[in-house]
Each structure stands twice: as structure tokens, then as C-alpha cells.
Amino acid sequence: MTSADTSQSTTLQYVHWFRNSAPYINAHRNKTFVIMFDGEAVLDDNFQHIIHDIALLHSLGIRLILVYGARPQINQNLAQNQITTPFYQQRRVTTRESLSCVMSAVGSIRLQIEALLSMGLANSPMYGARIDTVSGNFVTAKPYGIRDGIDFQLTGEVRAIDTDAIQRHLDNHNIVVLGPTGYSTTGEVFNLLAEEVATKTAIRLKADKLIFLGKQHGLIDRNGQLKREVTPQQLNDYIPLQDAPERGLQLKAAQEASMNGVHRVHLISYAYDGALLEELFTRDGSGTLVTDAHYEEVRMADIQDVGGLISLLRPLEEEGILVYRSRERLENEINQFAVIERDGMILACAALYPIPTTGDELRSAEIACVAVHPSYRQSNRGSQILHYLEEKAKSMQIQQLFILTTRTAHWFLEQGFEPASVDDLPDARQAFYNYQRNSIVCKKSL
Ligand SMILES: CC(C)(COP(=O)(O)OP(=O)(O)OC[C@H]1O[C@@H](n2cnc3c(N)ncnc32)[C@H](O)[C@@H]1OP(=O)(O)O)[C@@H](O)C(=O)NCCC(=O)NCCS
Secondary structure, eight states: OHHHHHHHHHHHHHHHHHHHHHHHHHTTOOOOOEEOHHHHHHHTHHHHHHHHHEEEEEEEHEEEEEEOOOOOHHHHHHHTTTTTOOTTTTEOBOOOHHHHHHHHHHHHHHHHHHHHSSSSTTSTTTTTOOOOEOOSSEEEEEOEEETTEEOBBBEEEEEEHHHHHHHHHTTTEEEEESEEEOOOOOTTEOOOOHHHHHHHHHHHHTOOOEEEESSSSSSEEETTTTEEEEOTTTGGGGGOOOHHOOOOHHHHHHHHHHTTTTTEEEEEEEETTTTHHHHHHSSSSSSSSEEEEOOOOOOOOOGGHHHHHHHHHHHHHTSSOOOOHHHHHHHHGGGGGGEETTTTTEEEEEEEEEEEETTTSSOEEEOOOOOOGGOSSSSSSHHHHHEEEEHHHHHTOOHHHHHHHHSOOHHHHHHHOEEEOOSHHHHHHHHOOTTTTTOOEEEEOO
């Protein structure tokens, strides 16, 4: 291979990657993401890259709230000042004496993040991007109180989040930065769990995503395999297995967020360069997604879905499994399509075409273009979208459905269709039957 060939293949890879990312870029624009990283992440060599990737997300129109933790930095300050603070229930007892160490650690990380985002991002892919960050008294805290006889003193929990103020700053294209501290109505500073700040903020803002950057790449199952997706309930199997307390806290926070309306919670690694971009802009991602599977929506398509439909259908058309449909045809027929959508991505589609019938023919329709993305098959999505269109057909008083297929007849038979012949089709559809394609006809009475 010559160097010109290599460079052309690299360019093609890049073009391919960029095309595949485009639907995600559109899907994420104007969405609200809360990103949490702990104090360990800030100390990692990869932290600069994370901040550059965050700047890139900001420039793509994503509304961002960053939440940081500061445990190792607080520990270091305490050690330097020879102060010890006990831990109970994975929470530090914040004594008055230790508070200045907490405040200086939290303050200096904030300055570090702001400095990294303000340096004009020289020597980075985001050179020249202008980014404004805002932090403030957005989190109201209350004392964690006395539990099991232990007075947690200046350790607090989240009482309220000023979502209106945060939204205003996001509207003004600022990145909002929150640390693990909050203020009480009596003017005291409380030390909080960053995981709790992130979770409560995501829930109250109704964020589209909450992303935890932890040490590991998501969750690893018993066979040592990365779990791509889990439900919040499945996290119960992993929480007791965590040896690092921070990890357990993170998983519990992910579970709470997921069960309280944050549909997509991501667990990815801060140590892996590009993890954030891979997770957000590729189909497989880089870590684990915690999601309530029911979040997928089956609905009728609209014009915005044409791009997603084309990405789903083209490979099947190229294989000859489906008949080619031009963009123009899809645009014209879009109201006939149902789709299963998740996070702005079209995972499955099917179309219902009423067939014109004469007086003595039963009211009929054809189901066509049933397709499920190869990565999402064998999870009943095919049956689900078919069932959805059957219900729609019934509501239109349609009495029988037809499908014409070259390779998928058995699947339709399993869905309650029965073999039929071209002669069974209403005359209007028979006239367009393509004898060269020689499709098998199946029908179902409703
Ligand atoms: C057919 C298709 C829509 C099924 O989607 P799906 O979401 O995987 O469907 P379900 O989960 O409801 O059903 C999966 C079952 O159907 C079976 N199946 C899939 N394709 C099949 C085929 N061509 N013939 C027979 N059975 C098939 C699977 O093996 C699986 O069975 P199993 O659970 O016993 O292993 C999907 O495979 C697809 O998009 N195929 C390519 C496009 C196509 O052929 N469309 C029909 C032309 S109109």
C-alpha cells in the first residue's frame, strides 16, 4: 500500500466516522447533560483531555452542568493540617475545624476547571473557542444531622437546587460548575456528597443525561465482559460488589437518577482518552448505560425522522432485502411510517399503506418496510412495531393486512400471518405486483 493509499483510507475512515456521528450531533443539540467527575479524575493525566472534550460538547450546543468532587484533595489538606475526620455511612463528619480544608480544596478545583476552560484551549482541538463558566449559590443545603447517635456537624445534604437560575445561565450559553458544597438558609457552608449534588441537579432540571466519570469503564459482569446497558433494578446486583466506597455511591446515585426520570445515565471512565466522545457519538459507546428500557417510544414518524430512516434502511436495501426508497419517496410517505425511537435514534420502522379497494373487496392495507437495526434485533422490537401498526389498522377499520416479502416470510408467519397468493391481493395492488421480485404474499385478518 502506498502512502497515498494509506492517507486516502484514513480520510475515508474519517468521513465514515463523521457521517455516522452526524445523527448524534443533531440528537444532542440543545439537550441538557449533567457531567460528574470525582476528585480522583481531576488528578488524572487525562483530565485536560476531558475538559477539552467538554468544551467540544459545549460548542455543539449541548447545555452542560459540571459537578466535581474533592475527596482526595480534602484528605490531602487535612493531612497537611494534621486534622482527622471520621467517616460513617461513607460520609465524612465535617467538623468546624476541618471546614477550611474542605473549602480550600473545593475552591481550588473550581479555579482549576475554570482556568482550563478559559485558557483559549491553545494546543487543543478547541483552540479559539470562547467558554464562559458560572458557579454560585445554586445549591441550598441542610444539615445531615445526628444519625445513629453520630453528629455529622457541617456535613449536609441537598435541600433545594435553584433550577431557574441554572436554566438562565444555560440559556446564556454558560457552562454551570457545581462543587460538593452548599449553603444553608442560615448562611452556613455545608460539605455535601458530589454524587448527591449531581443526582439531585439532574432530577430537578429534568436533564436528558447524567454522566458519571469514574475509574472504570462502566460495569463489568461475572464473565469479565463490559455490560453495555443495565436497568436501574439490575444495579442492585453490582452495588454490593464494589470495594471502593466512591464506586458504590456512584452506582446508588445512578440508580436514584434513573428511577426518578433521568432516562439515560452513563457510567464511563475518566482515565480513557475520548471515553466521553465515544459514549455520546457512537452506537456502542464506551461504557455502561443505565436506562429504563421502556423509555423507547413507538410512534408514528414525522419529517424529522427521514434522516434516521435512511440510515436504517440503506444497508438493507443494498442487500436487496428491502426495496429502494428515495429520500423524496420517504418524505412523501413519512405519515405512513411508524418508528421506534430512542435518544433521537431510529432503531426500527415499519409502514402501513392502505390499498384502494372496490365495493366487494375487504378493506385492506399492506405492511411494508419492517426493519430493526441489526444491533437491536431479537428483543421483540419487530413484533412491537408490527403490533402497533395492526392496532392502527384496526382503528382505521381495515379488515385484512398483507405483506410481500422475499426472505422474511417465516418471521411473519410466526407473527400470525398466513400464506396467501397474488390472487388474494386486492386488484389495485395486484396491478403493481413485481413478478421479477417474486415476493411471497402473506395475509392476516384483523
Ligand atoms: C425481521 C426483523 C424485522 C425482526 O426484528 P426483531 O426485532 O429481531 O424481531 P423479534 O425480536 O420480534 O423476533 C426475533 C425472532 O425472529 C427471528 N427472525 C428474524 N429474522 C427472521 C427471518 N428472516 N425468518 C425467520 N425468522 C426470523 C429471529 O431469529 C428471532 O427468533 P428467536 O427469538 O427464536 O431467535 C429483523 O430481523 C429485520 O429487520 N430484518 C431485516 C429486514 C426484513 O427482513 N424485513 C422484512 C421485510 S418487509
